[in-house]
Amino acid sequence: MGRQPSAKPTSFDIAYLAGVSQPTVSRALRGSKSVSAATRANIERIARELNYTVDKNASSLRSQRTHTLALLFFEDPTPDESMINPFFLSMLGSITRQCALKGYDLLISFQQMHNDWHVAYQDSHRSDGIILLGYGDYQLYRTKLEHLVEMDTKFVRWGSVSDDSIGLTVGSDNVGAGELAGAHLVEIGRRHIAFLGDASDHAPEFQDRYTGLCRAMRAAGIAPDPGLQQGAVSSEASGYAAARSLLASGQPFDAIFAASDLIAIGAMRALAEAKLRCPPDVALIGFDDIPAASQTSPTLTTVMQDMKGAGELLVDALLRRIGGADAERTMLPAKLIKRQSTAV
Amino acid sequence: MGRQPSAKPTSFDIAYLAGVSQPTVSRALRGSKSVSAATRANIERIARELNYTVDKNASSLRSQRTHTLALLFFEDPTPDESMINPFFLSMLGSITRQCALKGYDLLISFQQMHNDWHVAYQDSHRSDGIILLGYGDYQLYRTKLEHLVEMDTKFVRWGSVSDDSIGLTVGSDNVGAGELAGAHLVEIGRRHIAFLGDASDHAPEFQDRYTGLCRAMRAAGIAPDPGLQQGAVSSEASGYAAARSLLASGQPFDAIFAASDLIAIGAMRALAEAKLRCPPDVALIGFDDIPAASQTSPTLTTVMQDMKGAGELLVDALLRRIGGADAERTMLPAKLIKRQSTAV
DNA sequence: CGCCATAGGGTATACGTATACGCATAATAT
């Protein structure tokens, strides 16, 4: 009978039982070396017996460090509220795991582009740093990123790793990945290669992939045809529309490099409707290797980004940044996954 | 040039500027009615000008409420560390959104079944309540759930909504969903319907779906054949294996109801390898309507759970529970999505 | 005209931890 089991023990309780002062308990549990091994062992034993856990709020308040990272997803305002880009979802796993490994909690938030997220997290002391994830109009949030830098908020961004990008950026080697895809298409004998994806500076990653494609083509002595490039955002519908307008343009092509798998899947549908067989008539490569890519018919050749590595790198880079170090921009290599859509 | 822009303003700063005391600021911003409209307006204006945000840590420490929910994903230990069940991922979006709507933050954590998660979150004051998500062995964490109840930890669980389930549970009407699927198969003339999925009480949801299938069959005057039931966990590989052993058993069947889409996709592969055409020879129904379901060939008929509603319901139920109310178990209706795999 | 309720807001303090200091004792150096 007696005490409620839910009366949470504090460091004072431990201190009393151990016959020391509260600060000593704090020091012992945090691994300060100015407490003797015997005392520490005793304190740790008592803490375990009482099921004691440090109160995060009090700890964060005093130390001004939350041991929490915030993950902000960006989405373009989309009619379908529940859809999330599958690519980012798969990165979530590795980010979470890496956070856990480093002893950090992860706070998640989805944001519409237009929101004032740049204010929301910077001062509320809820996280030590921010991970920014999201496709979408890069120019649109450029100024917000500048604001973050100005406020000395610690953050990492996933995206195109170019010299003029703002803040600390981690991303795939999109140019290299584009080259991989282009080289493969050239290798299987394609010369009229179309690109589906916005290649403006509103979408630096897509632009980089296009740049890589062009580089591979030129290396093979082929001049890229600007007329074979069609704008598209990362969705099945947009890919479908882009492929339709490519077909409607009447220009001959024997391969498509789509800037994302969703675009590729939309294009695949348009090709099927146009009675074009995909490999023989048109070879198709996507980007991301989302789960659906191996379920389409034909299965989709695509570029796989190292998402496990990406999550770890993002977290590590952010933690270094928080620690005051000058973390550098980093690029991750990508890998070509060959499937039926380029099997000639 | 004076103050650092990153010197975060406190309620004292606001109080000074407004010519009131700090508690008045706190009261004004929290909507206490014992502060005059004029004073409140003034305080709010100043707060906005200073970009003031309440320090969550201090606030939580004092009030003992975090305004944060924790989302715990469970996974069976799996070799592929980065895979997450797509079904739960799609629920993540609606949970996040509903949390934001209610002014709560969301803390995310992935857990292996064997971890001591039941201790980790209960006392560290990091969240006001917990949302538990995960397939997996139900019996395995039954005792942990009991522990949570005992400690009076507030939590909601997604899963089978049966009378003997522990704690507050929200889930789809799995029996009803099974009936839907069964009725559809019967309607298109199938009589030898196999079920792929663990139907033991280690997986109550799968069990419920099987129960629903049997009910629909009996309603049509068909006796379910226990020999046509094959155990499987929710993965493509497991579905493939189950279908193979079903085929190997030599028993005739003209339809398969798979307990999840992943299982169905695995079964589809096994059927294709066995040169069985899927619709004519075997009709196939999955469960979850994951994105890949519309990309398979044939496209997969499946049962769609109301995930948007699920997320909202989970959050709302948990908040009611936190508020001290007696939230009830709730079931959500499911919907049949008819595609090619049952198009006769 | 005295009395009490009420609005509006101030005073004091608690939440649980981490850290700057200070102070012994013990271990070394001189």
Next chain:
DNA sequence: ATATTATGCGTATACGTATACCCTATGGCG
């Protein structure tokens, strides 16, 4: 032997907010 430094720990206090309690003016009432 004294001066010096390191070890191990206690004392005091700060972190920023929320709340219990108290106080002062008003206004309504008899």
